[in-house]
Amino acid sequence: MRLLPFDYAVRNLGRSPRRTASMMAGTALVALIVLAAGGFVRGMRSSLTTSGRADNVILLGAGSEESAERSEIPVHAAGQAMASIGGLRRTGGVSHVSPEIQMAMLVSLSEGSADLPAVLRGITPAAFLVHDQVQIVDGRAPQAGRDEIIVGRLAATRLGVAAEELALGRTLWFGNRSWSIVGRFSAGGTVMDAEIWCPSTDLQIAARRDSLSCVVLTLDEAEFADVDTFCRRRLDLELVAIRERDYYAKLNAFYGPIRSMVWVTAGLIALGGLFGGLNTLYAAFAARVRELGMLQTLGFSRRAIVVSLVQEATVTTAVGSLVAAAVGAWCLDGLSVRFSMGAFGLRVDAAVMAMGLLAGLLLGVIGALPPAWRCLRLPIPDALRTA
Numbered sequence: 001m002r003l004l005p006f007d008y009a010v011r012n013l014g015r016s017p018r019r020t021a022s023m024m025a026g027t028a029l030v031a032l033i034v035l036a037a038g039g040f041v042r043g044m045r046s047s048l049t050t051s052g053r054a055d056n057v058i059l060l061g062a063g064s065e066e067s068a069e070r071s072e073i074p075v076h077a078a079g080q081a082m083a084s085i086g087g088l089r090r091t092g093g094v095s096h097v098s099p100e101i102q103m104a105m106l107v108s109l110s111e112g113s114a115d116l117p118a119v120l121r122g123i124t125p126a127a128f129l130v131h132d133q134v135q136i137v138d139g140r141a142p143q144a145g146r147d148e149i150i151v152g153r154l155a156a157t158r159l160g161v162a163a164e165e166l167a168l169g170r171t172l173w174f175g176n177r178s179w180s181i182v183g184r185f186s187a188g189g190t191v192m193d194a195e196i197w198c199p200s201t202d203l204q205i206a207a208r209r210d211s212l213s214c215v216v217l218t219l220d221e222a223e224f225a226d227v228d229t230f231c232r233r234r235l236d237l238e239l240v241a242i243r244e245r246d247y248y249a250k251l252n253a254f255y256g257p258i259r260s261m262v263w264v265t266a267g268l269i270a271l272g273g274l275f276g277g278l279n280t281l282y283a284a285f286a287a288r289v290r291e292l293g294m295l296q297t298l299g300f301s302r303r304a305i306v307v308s309l310v311q312e313a314t315v316t317t318a319v320g321s322l323v324a325a326a327v328g329a330w331c332l333d334g335l336s337v338r339f340s341m342g343a344f345g346l347r348v349d350a351a352v353m354a355m356g357l358l359a360g361l362l363l364g365v366i367g368a369l370p371p372a373w374r375c376l377r378l379p380i381p382d383a384l385r386t387a
Helices: 006-015 017-049 077-084 155-159 200-207 224-233 244-254 256-286 289-297 302-332 350-375 380-385
Strands: 056-061 097-107 116-123 135-139 148-152 171-174 177-186 196-199 214-218 239-243 336-339 342-345
Touching: 006 017, 006 302, 017 244, 017 256, 017 302, 017 336, 017 342, 017 350, 056 224, 056 244, 077 097, 077 214, 077 224, 097 171, 097 200, 116 155, 116 171, 116 200, 148 155, 155 336, 155 342, 196 200, 224 239, 239 244, 244 256, 256 350, 289 302, 289 380, 302 350
Parallel strands: 116 196, 148 177
Antiparallel strands: 056 214, 056 239, 097 116, 097 214, 135 177, 148 196, 171 177, 336 342
């Protein structure tokens, strides 16, 4: 089969600059939507899967295995676990046992201002041992009894305010009093990045609660079975043990339908873009029916002409896809998004970039075939007589 020269397809792009630009813009929009959807899914999954450590175990209240925020356990459970479970990791003589309070609470930037949903975690200094991915990047740790807090790098995104509102020295209002921001921390892309941390005793007073949400332990020589045996023996504490990694894996599965809905939405929008591309290409090819008939009289087969038209459409959509990839890498990668557990950053990595480029290229190939075939169905004499 004798094919038309490739530069013939390229030169045809300049015959109708407005139509070519419209096709490129439509392709770029579809590819950008695919990039955004892929970045959302990858970012959420990465945030949840990196949050749990393999050697950490969480003690929760029985019946609250799926949500630490709903869990309530006695305050003395941490001390009982430390004394009863041997082989827990120790650093400088301090056991890696972190009693914590995790709760959602409304906070405000000042007294009387609008309430903002936040995720708070009441901690002790041991929290920095069991969550070693947390690093204070500015300021210092909060001290008990002084109404001090530290904020994660995505806490402002979770609250929906500008980052300057959570700068060092600023205050937040909750529990009928103001809290001073004395530090900022980074948690390595985990869900903790969107949290606000304060001493657990201060949070107990502010929230008017006398219980903990969970106790996080780091294993050393001990095994998970040792912790599980402790929970089963101490029926009075009503505890259940779960590996931290398994806990966040369940949360990841819980948000699976949301990720599926994002893909469905992106697919529907891409389908709309495909139909729009079909209309554009049909109009472009229909105006060249006489030209296509002339090519057939010169000895080029219909298959060769279809290949040339597909090349023309693919070059157009490839340019649009590359523009979308550049915009996605520049504007979408790392963009913070809120969700119920906090916030995470979109992750436009190589896999997501490949999906966006592939979507744009498929739009060109699939979108060009039906219009090309329809325009080539005319007999050659009828095509040559077309005005």
